[in-house]
Amino acid sequence: MSRSSTHKVLVAVGAALIAATWLYLVLVRPTDWESVGGSTEALITLGGYVGGTLALLAGVLPTLPARTVAIIPVALILNILIGQVVGSIGIPLYLDAVGTILVAALAGSRAGLATGALSSVVWALFNPLALPFAAGSALTGWLAGWAIHKGAFRNIFLAFASGVVLGLITGAIAAPVAAFVYGGTAGVGTGALVSLFREMGNSLLGSVTLQSFISDPLDKGLIMVIVFAVIAALPKKTRRALSPNRSEVSLSH
Template sequence: MSSPLTLAPGPATQRPRRVLLALGGTLILATYLFLVVLQPAEIAGGVGSTASLVSLFGFLGGGALLVAGILPTLSTSSLVVMPLGIALNIAIGQIAGSLGMQIYLDAIGTVLVAVLAGPAAGAATGALSNAVWGLFNPFALPFAAGAALIGLLAGLAAKYGAFRRVYLAPVAGLVIGAIGGIVAAPVAVFMFGAAGTVGTNAIIAAFRSMGDVLLVAATKQGLLSDSLDKIVVFVLVALIVYALPQRAVRQFPFARNHRVLGARSAAVAPGPTPSGPVTATPPRGDAAPDA
């Protein structure tokens, strides 16, 4: 009989709420298709109200449903690393600004969580990151679904080996960045008329001066800057996780079971190299990140 001071034993993790996940994914997809395929005609001249409402609630609601479906399934080790990812997204974005970088770097935390804890945790980190950021910068809110997609895809890429070799990470970054850019463009156009930083708007202006429609110009700009941004982010995250002590990586079942970092994250029995001095020396000479 359990003592009244202990909590009743309950299921540690529940089954994923597939209905919520399916609804969230469908809502996001439907919103995107509505915006891009039907392309509300009003955007050509005026500022559409239906399009902006649909993009705000479709993407935000879809992200919320995804988070609601994912969260109950996550283990404590994944949940604890998610706030870290969210804080990193926001704080490194600020450092990047203070160092005078031209790219955003606001997905480092999302990709890091995705690599260590898996696609579900990555997606939830991306969506919640923009929700928390919305408290300081409301412009981040409507991009929550795009950030969730980045986390999901980064986790899948890690699962299938994109982080086992350092030269594979930028390739994955290029592809995922391009997808992210395509998804984010309609949000930027229909909510804010594609307003961004002076740098990104200069690119849009160049395409506009060649006569492109705003959505096309913003999509081309998204393809350019988001791919570049994600290439840098993926390389950075790869170099960071290679430098992590093995003990830190192995506490995550996802990284351990899927051998996300190749030989580095393999589940080896505590053998000749215990948790001694934490250095970044890889166990074998393969895929050593150059310093």
């Protein structure tokens, strides 16, 4: 088997492990989540997401330029710092995927997939509440990279619209986890929305889904605009240097 084929297999295995772990969470609905190792369900989730993330990294990192690999830790810090701050204030947003989508824009969907998953795993070391959302984070990176490759960054309006669609998809993935694992959502602002919908007579899953379909599209739309602006500000030479195939991110001013 060629190196290229091996890398593709590793990415496929990693993605499958992450998807299977998400399905496990939705079906088992663990509620004991005080720490990553606090229960059997938490350990299974940790094993599934860590194993999937390691497989993704093994399949993706060898295909990336060293410069691009070097920005992944920066992307993780961006995700965690911004996510922690926004999650602790009263706005119903997350903004915890700026780094993931930045990597996806520069290095493609597979790099975004790996960065998204790794972000949740690393974040869980400080905040275990982040771990169950690793599947959504990984999907965010993959879909963003795919959309950008297809031309989502041709202009700022298309970037925002693509983010809205991205948010609808990832919100649908995150909602069952938020409802079944946490009985709502971990954020202050998003939690207030869930409580409001519950008071209006909606079911828990219905309330979380409604909240996701409000918060996530706006959240991902804003992030896509932010990353669009960052990419547009980079010199063309830098964009080419960070791209695995040395091709520039498609932008039109």
